Amino acid sequence: MSKQEQILPKSFQTHTFGCKVNYADSMHMEGSLRSVGGYDVPVDSGVSPETIVVNTCTVTQAADRQARSLIRKLSRKHPSSKIVVTGCSVVHEAEKYQNMTQVHRVVPIVKQSSLPQIVGWEDVEHQNPMPVLADSKRTRANIKLQDGCNAYCSFCILPYIRGRSKSIPLSELLPQVQHFISQGHVEIVTTGTHIGAYGRDLDPRLRLSDALKAFLSLDKDIRLRISSIEPSGITPDLVALVQQEDRIRPHFHVPMQSGSDFILKRMNRKYKASSYHQKISRLARSRSFMGLGSDVIVGFPGESVDDFEQTRSMIEQLPFTYLHVFPYSERPGTKSVQFKDDVAPQEKKRRVNILRDLSAQKQKVFLQSLLGRSHKVLFEKRKDHDGLLIGRSEHYAVVKAKGNDRLMERELEVKFVSIQNEASDSMHIIGEVL
Numbered sequence: 001m002s003k004q005e006q007i008l009p010k011s012f013q014t015h016t017f018g019c020k021v022n023y024a025d026s027m028h029m030e031g032s033l034r035s036v037g038g039y040d041v042p043v044d045s046g047v048s049p050e051t052i053v054v055n056t057c058t059v060t061q062a063a064d065r066q067a068r069s070l071i072r073k074l075s076r077k078h079p080s081s082k083i084v085v086t087g088c089s090v091v092h093e094a095e096k097y098q099n100m101t102q103v104h105r106v107v108p109i110v111k112q113s114s115l116p117q118i119v120g121w122e123d124v125e126h127q128n129p130m131p132v133l134a135d136s137k138r139t140r141a142n143i144k145l146q147d148g149c150n151a152y153c154s155f156c157i158l159p160y161i162r163g164r165s166k167s168i169p170l171s172e173l174l175p176q177v178q179h180f181i182s183q184g185h186v187e188i189v190t191t192g193t194h195i196g197a198y199g200r201d202l203d204p205r206l207r208l209s210d211a212l213k214a215f216l217s218l219d220k221d222i223r224l225r226i227s228s229i230e231p232s233g234i235t236p237d238l239v240a241l242v243q244q245e246d247r248i249r250p251h252f253h254v255p256m257q258s259g260s261d262f263i264l265k266r267m268n269r270k271y272k273a274s275s276y277h278q279k280i281s282r283l284a285r286s287r288s289f290m291g292l293g294s295d296v297i298v299g300f301p302g303e304s305v306d307d308f309e310q311t312r313s314m315i316e317q318l319p320f321t322y323l324h325v326f327p328y329s330e331r332p333g334t335k336s337v338q339f340k341d342d343v344a345p346q347e348k349k350r351r352v353n354i355l356r357d358l359s360a361q362k363q364k365v366f367l368q369s370l371l372g373r374s375h376k377v378l379f380e381k382r383k384d385h386d387g388l389l390i391g392r393s394e395h396y397a398v399v400k401a402k403g404n405d406r407l408m409e410r411e412l413e414v415k416f417v418s419i420q421n422e423a424s425d426s427m428h429i430i431g432e433v434l
């Protein structure tokens with residue numbers, strides 16, 4: 001241990017990459033460490049935690065590299081801390097992590113619930129697969145409804161990493177939701193790697209809408225947000241529930257990936273562009289202001305200019321409020337590597353830029369439609385340079401407003417006054433708290 005380095009026993013820190021499922025997993029691990037007396041050490045507190053958990057993501061090769069670079073950085077900063085690595089990248093590149101001198105233990109995803117035992121804070125295996133949860137902030141709490149995926153999209157590594165879809169029974173989920181409510185969390189985000197498949201593997205079989213109804217029945221003030229959901233999950237019963245229930249946030253993220261049937265087939269997506277179009281149109285009509293995001297992969301092998309134009313045209317027609325646009329890159333271990341990556345990098349860049357511009361235009365149109373009215377906003381932090389509070393509206397738009405710290409971690413009515421940083425990644429609303 002270096003002279004100045006102070007280690008507090010049973011202290012920990014978590015660093016999480018990737019999607020909301022990983023964040024939900026991190027919350028479980030934090031909860032299980034706290035349940036045996038562990039406590040978290042803030043990143044810039046000047047003391048070194050006894051254990052550092054790095055929860056990795058492997059969605060791209062860049063994500064793998066970022067995780068390894070963070071591990072090296074953390075090890076330089078806290079040479080006496082034990083670094084434990086887990087998450088998707090560990091499944092994919094276990095050896096690389098095992099060979100890193102900075103890494104104390106590699107923990108497979110399926111062993112995450114035994115973390116207290118693995119780090120030596122508990123002698124016996126943790127009996128409860130869903131340990132007591134807690135979160136230092138009382139804003140959003142992520143709850144994982146299922147893990148894994150049976151879809152095997154040709155570009156995606158996830159089914160090989162997390163296995164087949166496995167739903168968590170309501171008997172385990174309801175106490176967690178109850179716990180979040182009792183802790184005063186303003187919003188509960190239901191997550192999963194293929195959340196629309198929730199309950200298909202349970203006996204008796206359930207649907208996502210059944211789980212949502214069960215959560216809603218627990219508390220009249222509960223607020224639910226549904227995280228990224230595949231098109232197959234946008235079912236008539238779900239749309240009907242969203243239409244009736246304003247305790248479900250009017251915000252959906254439904255990956256489209258392409259508007260060309262030829263490319264969708266090559267991606268092994270099991271829907272046609274026309275059915276995606278229909279579902280999204282219905283969903284958008286279910287509420288008066290709906291935040292609607294999507295993921296699009298550009299330059300997938302075999303994507304002709306005409307295929308791309310079909311994607312562009314569908315995006316133009318649908319009421320998206322933002323897009324995440326990714327240029328295709330080969331991911332070892334996935335089916336799509338069998339196709340020749342035949343769209344030139346410059347052409348991919350051109351297509352990406354076109355869709356990102358379109359996304360900015362759509363975002364601006366949506367934000368303009370919100371101006372002059374009041375909407376619900378949850379403020380989470382304060383920005384240093386201008387001192388404004390920053391939060392998200394019910395539709396997931398970024399909102400800034402003047403106000404004191406007491407306004408944080410509460411849902412407030414905010415009048416939307418203007419748009420700032422138009423046509424940039426940091427476009428947001430300026431509001432006035434009512």
Ligand code: SF4
Binds near residue numbers: 150159193194230
């Ligand atoms: S639906 Fe497709 S993209 Fe989504 S996790 Fe499953 S395989 Fe991956």
